[in-house]
Structure formats: C-alpha cells, structure tokens
Amino acid sequence: MGRGRTTKAKKKRPFWVELPLLIGIALVLALLIKTFLLQAFSIPSNSMQNTLQTGDRVLVDKLTPWFGSEPERGEVIVFHDPADWLGDMPVSEPTTVRKVLSFIGLMPSAEEKDLIKRVIGVGGDTVECSGTGPLKVNGTALDEPYVFPGNTPCTDDAGGRFKVTVPEGRLWVMGDHRQASEDSRYHQDDSTKGMVPVDEVVGRAVVIAWPVDRWNTLPVPDTFDKVPSAAGQPDPVAAPVPDPAGLALVVAAPLLVMRRRTGR
Template sequence: MATETKPGTGTDTDTHAGGEAGAREAAGPPGRRRRRRLSPWVEYPLLAVVALVLAFLIKTFLVQAFLIPSGSMQNTLQKDDRVLVDKLTPWFGSEPDRGEVVVFKDPADWLAGHPVTPPTTVQKALGFVGLMPAAGEQHLIKRVIGVAGDTVECEGTGPLKLNGRPLDEPYVYAGNTPCSDDEGGRFKVTVPAGHLWVMGDHRQASQDSRYHQDDGRGGMVPLTDVVGRAVVVAWPLPNWSTLPVPDTFDAQD
C-alpha cells in the first residue's frame, strides 16, 4: 500500500533543516561573538603611540644611543660614531669597572666653553624617545682607568701606572704618549669611594680627569653621574664593533 505524502512536506522539511545548520555554522559555536575591528584611523595612531612608548621605555631602562661629538676617544671611537649604551646592568647594582668605556653627565662644567649645536624640534622629539642619539645633552664619554681605592699616576710621558704597575695601553691613539709632560699630565691620585678616574684614548686631545683636578672633586666622576657602559659602535656600519675591556686590566683584579 502506498504511503501518502503531503505535497511539499519533504522538501520543506529538508530545506528548513539545512537552513538552520547553515546558519549555525556561519555564526560559529554558541556564545562566541565576532571581534570588531578598529578603524584604520584609530588603529594606526594607536600602534604609533604604543611603539613610541616602548621606544621610550627601552631608552630609559635598557639601551640608549649616543653620538660621539669629538675625537677624544680615537681610535677606539671616531667623531660622529653612534654608540649603544647599556643602562640595564646598573639597575642590578653593577658598577663601572676599569677599562670600560662609559657615558656620564658633565660632573662639574667640564664642557664649559665648548660650543653645543642647538638641536632641532625633530631631533629633540626623536632623541626623547630614543629613536636617535640624544641631541644637545651635556654628556661625555671616556675610559675608566681607576675605581674606588685605586692609585693612578703619571710622570713625564709615561707609562701610566695603576696601583704601582705600568699599564700596557694598546688603545692609546697612535703617536700619543700615555702621559703628558705638562701641568695636568703629571699627577698621582687615589680614587675615593663612589667615584671614577677617567681618561680619553686620544691622550693629547682629551680634556679628562687630568685637567679638571681643580673642579671641586679632584677630577673624579661620581658614580651617580654615570649613564651606562658603551658596548657597541652601531653606526656607521663600516665602524661597527664591540667595546670589550682590554686584557691589560685583568692583572689588576
């Protein structure tokens, strides 16, 4: 006996079921809502702000770029080199050690009388967030020769003595003598606690600790003025190099 089927019943049922399934698949699992995408006019400025904040935090707490303004550290550093300075390790109690190249704030008007080119507005902005070397700031870069308790001395043209031992200084600029036979170049000092004695590698072209012994601190640099250790010459690319501690200082430990 034939079964009676109402016209349109099977077709309507199949279509209705398929339609519900398709709707559920398109909508995804129950409870999940489609994430709304930000307008490009909102998203791009937001990403730019996040990038600037990250750059500022990196510059403040991790690494900062500095421009070398003179030849006082030749041939280790050339004028207009860009160096990257490690600012992180001092946060963990690390202090500068002998032989390191450090950047520090002008401790007692050492740069008085030296012309400083005023930075542009763009340089100020990019320097503030660390996207380019800080412009117009009163910083110096020298090599640490003596730390707290060390005795540093020069007589005649050298050699430079550290705690009574002559230093072999391969980093001194070719043609220079380790010491200078002039008023500032003859000295014997003991570094007090919390301070450093610093000198440039281009000995006859560096106004360093030797020539500021009448600054009220005896030419010493307070540890509180040290920004960090220069670790890499990052630019220009042909000058790229690391800045390790010379082996000559190993014998002092």
C-alpha cells in the same frame, strides 16, 4: 532536540584603524628601552680616537646600574659633566624634531653636556703618570694598545704628571687620544678634583652602532685584568647581572602567547 550553539566571528578591524595603536605601543616601548635599557649617543669630538671617531653613534647600556653594578676599569662610559668640564663650549640648538626623537630614544641624545671617556681607576685605586708613561694603576703598568697611534700613554706637562688616589664612589677617566683629551688629568683643581662621581654615570658604551661599516663592540681590554685591587689582592668576581636580551625575551614571550590565543 536542542538548538545548536552559534558563535559570532569577530570582525577584523582595518589595518589603518590599528596603526595608531601600534605606533603608540612602539613609542612607549622605545621610551622604556631608552629609560631603562639602551640609549644612543653621538660622539662629538676626537678625544676617544681611534676607539671612537667623531660622529660615531654608540649604544649605552643603562640597565646594569639599576642592579647596583658600578663602572669597572677599562669600560668606556658616558657621564654627565661633573664640574663644568665643557665650560663655555658652544653647542648647536637641537631642532624640535630631534628633541622629541632623542627623548624617546630613536635618535642620539640631544643632551650636549654628556662626555665619554675610559675608566682608568675606581674607588681606592692609585693612578699615576710620570714622563711619557706608562700609565700605572696600583703599581701595575698598563699595556694600552687602544691609545691613539703616535700618542704616549702619559704627557710630560703639568697635568700629565700626577699620582692620585681615587675616593670611594668616584672614577678617574681618560680619553684614548691622550694628547687631545681634556679628562681627569686637567680638572684636578675643580670641585671634584678631576674625579667623576659614580652617580653622574649614564651607562657603559657597549656597541658602535653607526655608521654600519664601523659596527663593533667595546669590550674591556685584557690589560685591566692584571691590575690588582687597592689592597693588593685580585678583585672579587662581580655578581652576575640580568642580560637585557634575556629580560626582553621574558617580557615578550607571554605577549606572543596571548597574541596567538586571541588570534590577532
């Protein structure tokens, strides 16, 4: 009669032993999400009111650019200062803790040289303003309900009167608080002629995440659907890009299966 097979039950490790490993995994995942998927940014001024208020925290989609998609008209984007637009504006030195948490994406970015504006024109577009408006793109007047109440779409001053053609690979951006935004209009004499290089774009702001009572998405306004392309033809339908939530599910599913199989 053969000897029965015995199995040794694995001794379960105490939670306090596994805790550092769990924290390490969480930090790595947070860093990966911040680098490739989403990053939090804090709104430092009122130039995007009333869409965004000073102190709002927004989540910025950084995944889409990895798949070759460029910003489109109407999107709210975060971008690096293209030509010293902020000048000598004083900035507060972030604490060491904030630098660390910002680096891994658990707090809004400590990088104070980023700006946030709305894309009005993309490569090939002609954008123009005269008098108090309306603002026109490729000859089509925009209906802009997002403009700050009491503001006019255009301003009757030296910077507010313009007609520009956006070069390929560049963007024309403006703040929603038109009379309180130092945007493309007022930097036409700099090295980029007021345009933002696409390469300087961090990503698209998609959600107001904080404060809780301000939670909202940031969709593209319908008025931009009526703007023809520079050639006078409707813009081609953009190729679909992977959904961040879908990618997360694809990555997470095998891990959950492995976890169940190992009994951990």
